[in-house]
Amino acid sequence: MLESIKERVLKISERAEKDGLIRRGSGNFSMRDIGTGYICITPTGQDREDSDIDSILVIDMDGNIIENKKNLKPTSEILMHLSAYKNREDIKAVCHTHAIYSTIFAVRKKEIPPIVFESLIVGGTVPVAEYAIPGTKELADSIIKPLEKSDACLLEKHGVLTVGNTIEEAYIKMQYVEDMAKIYLYSLLLEKKEPEDIPQSEFDKVFNR
Numbered sequence: 590m591l592e593s594i595k596e597r598v599l600k601i602s603e604r605a606e607k608d609g610l611i612r613r614g615s616g617n618f619s620m621r622d623i624g625t626g627y628i629c630i631t632p633t634g635q636d637r638e639d640s641d642i643d644s645i646l647v648i649d650m651d652g653n654i655i656e657n658k659k660n661l662k663p664t665s666e667i668l669m670h671l672s673a674y675k676n677r678e679d680i681k682a683v684c685h686t687h688a689i690y691s692t693i694f695a696v697r698k699k700e701i702p703p704i705v706f707e708s709l710i711v712g713g714t715v716p717v718a719e720y721a722i723p724g725t726k727e728l729a730d731s732i733i734k735p736l737e738k739s740d741a742c743l744l745e746k747h748g749v750l751t752v753g754n755t756i757e758e759a760y761i762k763m764q765y766v767e768d769m770a771k772i773y774l775y776s777l778l779l780e781k782k783e784p785e786d787i788p789q790s791e792f793d794k795v796f797n798r
């Protein structure tokens with residue numbers, strides 16, 4: 590069931606591995622089907638090389654397994670994905686990775702300010718969700734507040750999460766956040782002081798064009 594959505598989730602997970610945003614089975618991806626309300630989600634700890642469309646599980650909004658052709662375990666971050674869908678009814682996809690540059694700021698508990706126009710795509714500043722152990726309900730709860738204002742958040746001492754209307758859109762946001770983190774890091778290193786934010790008035794001009 591939901592073969593085309595499974596295919597898209599699989600494709601994005603493979604792309605993320607190729608792009609170097611995930612390694613050795615880290616990271617997880619999901620997309621919700623509007624008709625059934627079910628979610629197609631990647632399994633836990635499986636090498637992408639061994640993955641195919643049947644590796645993607647189908648679950649419901651309570652985390653019950655609806656389809657699991659290869660008898661795998663869903664990602665250990667299933668609660669975090671469900672939390673994103675329950676608290677942001679407008680979104681249909683979730684990406685989570687430990688992308689290096691983003692995770693540097695997650696480790697320093699430092700939000701990424703809007704220093705380039707790409708930040709518009711995720712809603713401005715990328716906030717940091719309070720520390721919680723991976724895979725726990727506490728981690729699932731920690732993303733609720735940051736996601737109220739942003740389509741991306743860093744997970745303290747852990748990684749980064751993005752949401753979107755489609756899995757492709759959520760993934761583009763993941764790439765942008767990683768680029769923003771890289772630019773921010775190098776700009777901090779270059780002058781050893783905070784770069785200037787782009788003022789809201791400039792963002793408004795872009796919106797109004």
Ligand SMILES: [Zn+2]
Nearest residue numbers: 616686723748
């Ligand atoms: Zn993680």
